[in-house]
Amino acid sequence: MSVNSKAEILKTLGDQTRLRVAHLIAASKKSLCVCEIVDALKLPQYRVSKSLVMLRRAGLVDVDRNGTWGYYHPNESEKANASLFEFVKEFCAGEPFDLDIDALDRRLKLREKDKCVVGFVSEKELVKLMRKKGVEV
Secondary structure (H helix, E strand, O other): OOHHHHHHHHHHOOOHHHHHHHHHHHHOOOOEEHHHHHHHHOOOHHHHHHHHHHHHHOOOEEEEEEOOEEEEEEOOOOHHHHHHHHHHHHHOOOOOHHHHHHHHHHHHOOOEOOEOOOOOOOHHHHHHHHHHHOOOO
């Protein structure tokens, strides 16, 4: 990987939203769908999707398709990515990143058979679904 490529990767992580998205993906033991990231970060879908596109272009994340769902995970084909994601997890310890992880953990409890089944819903509907499943809001 060239010096220029490495600089581009670090520039990609230089944005607050992309760093928060990368941190969620790095910290999660599961691949994440866009709606789960949107709900955890409480950001608009277009902003999260744009960040995911940029992270993919930089070669940091990859996506597996399952029907209409896309599940994002670290791109492990580049050996350096594993070290970079470990760094991101450690570097981003504390707030607001820990709050993002807590929100993601609650959101992941809505999965069925380890797959997202909720999709994009309003905050009010999300709270209703969490209460129905017994997830702390």
